[in-house]
Amino acid sequence: MDFVWFCVTWVIGIIAGAFFLIQPLIVIFFAIPFSMKLKSRGIMNGSGPLPMYIGSAIGLSCIFAAITYGIHAWLAKQMLGYWIGVGLTLLNGLRKIGANQTNVQEFIEMNSRFLDMERVEAELGITLQARQ
Helix, strand or coil, X not given: CHHHHHHHHHHHHHHHXXXXXXXXXXXXXXXXXXXXXXXXXXXXXXXXCXXXXXXXXXXXXXXXXXXXXXXXXXXXXXXXXXHHHHHHHHHHHHHHCCCCHHHHHHHHHHCHHHECHHHHHHXXXXXXXXXX
């Protein structure tokens, strides 16, 4: 039965890492700095999505902490499985954290209402591509 709980916590670790650890890391290491860069260049109107990103990073991190606490409280003997799942997800997700093409494209698409798109194209050389 211990093996079953080990596998369950491993899967929970993978899911928790993917949704509640990698996403805040993308926000912290890409979305917030990229927003600040655009704001300092005068490309972004007002504070844009910054308050939403900060709230998202805090909220998702709190959920991750709550899941970790729950696993520790109820399945303390199986924490190794949980941390293996989180670790594997983190290792797999590290390449998704920075300013890669996907993150930049999604940022521009999601936040175009806050951006001067002519300046985005002129200064950054980024254009919105039609989704297929």
